[in-house]
Amino acid sequence: MNVAAVRFEGVSKRFPGAQALSDVSFEISAGACHALCGENGAGKSTLGKIIAGIHQPDGGRLLINGSEVHFTTPRDALAAGVGMVHQELAFCDNLSVAENLTLSDLPARSGIVDREAMRQRAESMLAETGTELDVTREFGKLAIGQRQMVQIAAAVGGGAKIIVFDEPTSSLSQAEAERLFALIERLKARGVTCIYVSHRMPEIFQLCDAVTILRDGRHVATRATTSLTESDLVQMMIGRPLAEYFGRHSDASAGDEMLRVEGLTVPGKFEDVSFSLRAGEIVGLAGLMGAGRSEVASALFGLEHPSRGRIVLRGKPVEVRSPAHAIELGIGYVPEDRKRQGLVLSASGLHNTSLPILGRLSRFRWIMRARERSVAREYFDRLRVRTPSLDATVAGLSGGNQQKIVLAKWLAASSQILILDEPTRGVDVGAKAEIHALVGELAARGAAILVISSELPEVISLSDRIVVLRSGRVAGELSRREATEDSVLRLMAGIGEPVAS
Numbered sequence: 001m002n003v004a005a006v007r008f009e010g011v012s013k014r015f016p017g018a019q020a021l022s023d024v025s026f027e028i029s030a031g032a033c034h035a036l037c038g039e040n041g042a043g044k045s046t047l048g049k050i051i052a053g054i055h056q057p058d059g060g061r062l063l064i065n066g067s068e069v070h071f072t073t074p075r076d077a078l079a080a081g082v083g084m085v086h087q088e089l090a091f092c093d094n095l096s097v098a099e100n101l102t103l104s105d106l107p108a109r110s111g112i113v114d115r116e117a118m119r120q121r122a123e124s125m126l127a128e129t130g131t132e133l134d135v136t137r138e139f140g141k142l143a144i145g146q147r148q149m150v151q152i153a154a155a156v157g158g159g160a161k162i163i164v165f166d167e168p169t170s171s172l173s174q175a176e177a178e179r180l181f182a183l184i185e186r187l188k189a190r191g192v193t194c195i196y197v198s199h200r201m202p203e204i205f206q207l208c209d210a211v212t213i214l215r216d217g218r219h220v221a222t223r224a225t226t227s228l229t230e231s232d233l234v235q236m237m238i239g240r241p242l243a244e245y246f247g248r249h250s251d252a253s254a255g256d257e258m259l260r261v262e263g264l265t266v267p268g269k270f271e272d273v274s275f276s277l278r279a280g281e282i283v284g285l286a287g288l289m290g291a292g293r294s295e296v297a298s299a300l301f302g303l304e305h306p307s308r309g310r311i312v313l314r315g316k317p318v319e320v321r322s323p324a325h326a327i328e329l330g331i332g333y334v335p336e337d338r339k340r341q342g343l344v345l346s347a348s349g350l351h352n353t354s355l356p357i358l359g360r361l362s363r364f365r366w367i368m369r370a371r372e373r374s375v376a377r378e379y380f381d382r383l384r385v386r387t388p389s390l391d392a393t394v395a396g397l398s399g400g401n402q403q404k405i406v407l408a409k410w411l412a413a414s415s416q417i418l419i420l421d422e423p424t425r426g427v428d429v430g431a432k433a434e435i436h437a438l439v440g441e442l443a444a445r446g447a448a449i450l451v452i453s454s455e456l457p458e459v460i461s462l463s464d465r466i467v468v469l470r471s472g473r474v475a476g477e478l479s480r481r482e483a484t485e486d487s488v489l490r491l492m493a494g495i496g497e498p499v500a501s
Contacts, residue, residue, distance in 0.1 A: 003066040005030035005193040011060035020046040026222045033194040035204045038214035039428040041386050041398040044197045048164040052084035053077030083160030093140025098122035125157030130179040144171045164195045170426040173289035199428045201230045238430040255279030258448035264309035269295040270472035277448045284463030285452045291469040293452045297419045301333040302326045332415030336422045342406040350376045350390040356413045379408035400427035421452040456485045
C-alpha cells in the first residue's frame with residue numbers, strides 16, 4: 001500500500017477571535033493534484049500554510065511521506081521538500097527578479113555575490129514555467145500576473161516534491177494560466193504532489209484527481225473529482241443552494257446618462273477611448289492583458305491624467321484631478337489589487353469602511369464614533385462580512401471578506417458611479433454569487449456600474465453592454481444579446497470581428 005504524501009490527523013488551529021481549523025483529518029496521495037475547496041474563511045489557506053511551515057497547528061499531527069513532522073519555519077518545510085505559491089505575493093518589491101528568486105541561496109564567489117550566476121539561475125527557474133522576463137528588473141515594477149509567475153518559478157525551481165498552490169491563477173491572464181496548467185501536468189508526471197487551492201470550478205475538474213471540501217474549518221468530505229459534478233461540489237462547499245444568492249438581471253430601461261468618455265488618451269497606455277454609461281446600467285470593459293482596461297479605470301478615478309479627450313459627468317465636462325476629487329464627484333473604485341490599492345491592511349474593517357466619508361461622520365472636526373460604527377455595521381451585515389469584530393485588522397481576514405470591505409466603503413460613500421476592476425478576484429463561489437447579486441441590486445437602484453473582469457462568463461453575465469479594448473483602443477461594442485464568449489474573444493483578439501452594435 002502506497003504511503004500518502006501528506007496526512008492530517010485531527011489538526012486544529014485557532015487565531016485570536018476565530019477557530020480556523022477544527023479536528024481536520026484526510027490524506028493526499030503522492031504524485032496527485034489534490035484540490036482544497038471551501039468558502040473564504042473555511043480554512044484552506046491555513047492548511048496550506050501549516051504544510052509550508054508558516055503556521056503551526058495547536059493540535060493534531062502532520063505527516064509527510066508517513067513520518068510526523070513539526071515545521072516551525074518555512075525553511076524547515078523547504079528542507080523537507082515542501083514549497084508554496086502564495087495567493088498574496090510574498091517577495092521584496094525593491095529587489096530584482098533575480099535577487100528574489102535566489103534570495104534563499106545567493107550564488108557567491110569568494111564571499112561576493114556572483115551576479116552572472118544569479119542571473120543564469122533565475123532565467124533557468126523562469127524557463128521551467130515558460131516565462132520570459134528581464135530578471136534585472138525590480139520585482140515591484142512588474143505587472144501583477146508577471147509577479148505571480150515569478151513566485152511560481154521560485155516554488156517549482158526550488159526542487160520541492162510537494163507544492164501548495166494557493167489561488168495561483170487569481171492574477172494570471174488566460175495564456176499564463178494555460179502555461180501553469182501544463183506545468184502542473186509536467187510536475188505530476190515527475191511525481192511531484194500538488195495541493196491546489198482554488199475557487200474556480202473548471203480548473204479543479206481539469207487539473208485535480210481528488211478534492212477535499214472544508215466548511216467553517218471542518219472537514220466535510222474528500223472525494224475523487226470524477227465522482228462529483230460542479231453542482232455537487234458547490235452544494236458541499238456552501239451547505240445551501242447557490243441559486244438563493246443570484247438576483248435576476250433587470251431588463252428595465254437604463255436611465256439618464258451618468259458618464260460619457262470622449263476620445264480619452266493617456267500616451268503609452270490607451271488612446272481615443274470613447275463610451276457612455278447610464279443610470280441603472282452595467283457596462284463591461286473587456287480585453288486581453290495589457291489592452292488598457294485598468295488604465296482607463298485609473299484615469300476615471302483621477303490616478304492617471306489624460307493628455308486629451310474629456311470626461312462628462314451628468315452632462316457636465318469635468319477634469320478628475322485626484323481620487324479625492326473623484327469621490328466628491330460620486331465615483332467609487334474597486335481596484336484590481338485590493339492589497340496594494342484598495343485597503344489599509346494594518347487598519348480595522350471599521351476604519352477602512354469609514355475612510356472615504358470621514359467628513360460626513362465628523363462634527364467640528366471630531367469623528368462621531370457611534371455613527372461611524374453604525375454605518376460600518378450596516379454594510380458589514382448587508383455584505384455578510386465574516387470578521388471577529390468591526391475592530392479586527394483587515395490583514396487577518398480572508399480574501400473574500402477583504403473584497404467585501406472594499407465594496408462596503410463605496411456603498412457607505414453612496415457612490416452613484418462604480419468602477420469595479422476584477423470585483424471577484426480570489427473570492428469563493430458563494431461570495432462571488434453574493435457580489436454578483438449585489439451588483440445587480442445596485443444597478444436596479446440606479447447606480448451606473450463599469451465592470452472590468454478577465455473572466456468572460458462573469459463580464460457577459462453581468463453586463464448590459466460590453467465595450468472591448470484591444471491594444472489600448474476600442475475594438476467594438478456588443479449588446480447583451482450579441483455577447484457570447486466567442487464574439488467577445490474575436491473582438492479582443494481581432495479575429496473575424498463581428499459587426500459592432
